[in-house]
Amino acid sequence: MRKIWILTKRELRSFFNSLMAYILLVAFLGFSGFFTWISGSDVFMVGQASLQSFFGIAYWTLFFFIPGLTMGLLAEETRSGTIELLLTKPITDWQIVAGKFLSSWILIAIALLFTLPYYITVSTLGDIDHGAVISGYLGLLLMSGAYIAVGLFASSISKNQIVGFLLALLIGIFFHILFGILAGNASGIIGNILNYLSLSTHFESIARGVIDSKDLIYFFSIMALGLLGAEYSLTRRKF
Template sequence: MNSIISIIAFRELRSFFDSLMAYILLIAFLGFSGFFTWIYGADVFIRKEADLAVFFSIAKWTLFFFIPAITMKMIAEEKKTGTIEILLTKAVSSRQLVLGKYLACLLLILITLAFTLPYYFSISRLGAVDHGATICGYIGLILMSSAYIAIGLFASSITNNQIVAFLFSLLIGIVFHFILDVLGSGSRGILGNILNDLSVSKHFDSISRGVLDTKDVLFFISLTVLGLFLSEQYVSKSK
């Protein structure tokens, strides 16, 4: 069972690198985050603090837009071209299909993030870095990406149009990332707490401050599981 997932994940990962997808993502992501971290605005040198807080807040937004672009074709295109029929009539279950695609996207994000490790090494040369906070920041990015990938896959599984999938996952993302945050800040009492608890940015900020709370981790894991579960349901529903 596990080997099927890895076969699918490996194929997807290869197709990222065979097409220009992976390279565009890498260049754009590193360009954006590097530019704002080192060169422009409130960069490291102006703040005179040896941390990667700027990088994490930029990465949060860049990934927010990039992940839907990666996930939009994952299932929608298979449905459109009919290759999903090839997979599902072989020894592949809907769950393995979804998990394989999820794994491929997550690996691509991990590879992208691995390329930013030089930022970390450079900063640690410049001053005393809070290693805990930095590691937490990376864990936060990975957890957040995982949740957005699952949401993106879900959006991709409900349609066979890539653009619809992209916009839909962006819409869900905006709700979780932004609207709940704003609403949560403006409301009080139980409602305010619930809205705050559902906001991705709140949980991400809390992790990237250097406190790895189980509540935050569980939030992202639940969002991931929910997204993947719904994608699986939609993939097998078409059967």
Template sequence: MTKIWVITKRELYSYFDSLIAYVIIILFLGLTGFFTWLASNNVFFYGQATMQPFFQVCFLTLLLLVPAITMRTLAEENRAGTIELLSTKAVSDWQIVMGKFLSSLIIVLIGLACTIPYYITISSLGNIDHGAVWGGYIGLTLLAAAFISLGIFSSSITNNQIVALLLAIAFGLVFLLLFSIIGSGLTGTAGEILTYFSAQNHFNSMSRGVIDSRDILYFVSIILLGLIFSQSMLSKRNWHN
């Protein structure tokens, strides 16, 4: 665990030292703030105290910004050859992947924490469903973690950060929208299965305050699969080298 935390701190220092973290957080707050408060379908459009406008735009914002965080996690290490240096310091591939994962997640959590004033402000406007709000934040955290794991996997299979960025967005679109679109057009078992694989449906359920074990299992499964595949790709690269 100590080695994982050392890698996490190293990554966080790199993100904030290069201003990447600041830019991502500012973009996140700017986009979510605009669509929550100023866009035509903003919080005032609903006529009640609700965080739904924020949640609905937030998961799309994460789809675009999380890959911008993860695109360099392993792709840059592979390009520069520093991943081999890490491997020679008695650090396992799993520890490397987990350190990268936690550092990316911490940046996202900082961004989400900065939106708490939205919650406080909207709460002052009327009777807000606090359970739905916290369910939504839990859902956003799990969704972001899933995007991060997919992003790290994308970064593990290429040396090019732009390719890693595009792959991560593509994976996110498949899980977030494509399964839902195709599933809604089908009936019977096939439609139910594809709909289940839609991240949007699971997130929407949590943002309404419904914390179902099936939703949590869905996100945890994606997170673990993404991390395991990332470790596998990293081990394969190290073995070839």
């Protein structure tokens, strides 16, 4: 656990040293702020003291930003050869993957933390459902975790960052909308399976304030699968 934390710290520092973190924070806050407060179905249109519109927007902005954050995590290490340094130190492949995952998750959590003023502002406008806000944030965090794991796996496939980015988006788009659309067209067992696979179903149910173990299991399974896939790619290089 200590080793994972050492790796996480290094990764976070490198996010902040390489402008990556600042660009992500500014872009995320800019986009979500613009659409939450100024344009489209914003907070004022809805006429309710709720953050639902922000959660709806963050649901999409995070979907596009996370692959940008994760694309280089392993691809860049493979391209520059620094992966060889890591893998010949007394740490396991799993610790490397876990460290990278945690660092990105923490960065997203920091980005979400910066949106707390939205919450405070809206709560002064009217009666806000605190439970729904907390579960909305929880939903965003779980979704981010799932996409970071997917992105990490995509980044482990090739040494090209662009491949990592596109592959993460490609896998992500299935969970994000395609399974949902397909589920609408299918019926019976297949429909149910597709519906279960669709990330939006689970996100919406959590964002509504219903924290069901079924949804938690869903998110944690995607994270586990993504991380194990990335670990497998790292181990495979040995042969």
